[in-house]
Structure formats: structure tokens, C-alpha cells
Amino acid sequence: MNGEMFPFGPAHMVPFFRRLKRRIVATVALLVGGLAGIVLYLAFLAGRFPWYQNLAVVLVTLILVPTIVVVMWVVWGFSAARKFHRAFWYDDFP
Numbered sequence: 001m002n003g004e005m006f007p008f009g010p011a012h013m014v015p016f017f018r019r020l021k022r023r024i025v026a027t028v029a030l031l032v033g034g035l036a037g038i039v040l041y042l043a044f045l046a047g048r049f050p051w052y053q054n055l056a057v058v059l060v061t062l063i064l065v066p067t068i069v070v071v072m073w074v075v076w077g078f079s080a081a082r083k084f085h086r087a088f089w090y091d092d093f094p
Contacts, residue, residue, distance in 0.1 A: 016083065023076050027069050034065035 038061050046054045 016080075019076065019079075023072055026072060030065050030069055034061055037061060 038058055041057060041061075042054070049057075
């Protein structure tokens, strides 16, 4: 490997895994919250609007929630790659 190695040991891994746990919890919360929001919207508010506005609300939610999750994980991936000082394509495969 080129550059510094990731320091091993429990003291060095705690912040890394704490940030990982937060992102896992945030991912689950966003996905469950987004689906619950769609269900609650369709159950209680959809009757007040035409079908195309209901479709727009559902589509915006289905696009916005995964986009937030993907951006959150891409940022984490870049920070994890900086910590390891390499990317997966540097490995020599047989």
C-alpha cells in the first residue's frame, strides 16, 4: 500500500464506526419515514387534490429520499477512502 496505513485498534476505530452507525440509523429512518409519509399522505390528504398532484407528491418523495441517502453514503465513502489512503482499484487481483 502507498502512504500511511490505517491505524488499527479499538481506540482508533471508535469514531469510524460511530459515524458508520449514525449513517445506518439515518438511512433506515429516512427510508421508513419516507414510506410512512407517502402512506399517511395518501391516506389523509390525497382526496383533496387531483390525481396528477398526488402522483407528483409521491414521485418527488420517491426521488428525494433515495437521493439524500445516496449523497450521505457517497460523502461517507470518500471520507473512508481518505482514511484508508487508497481505493479498491489499487488491489492486485490474481
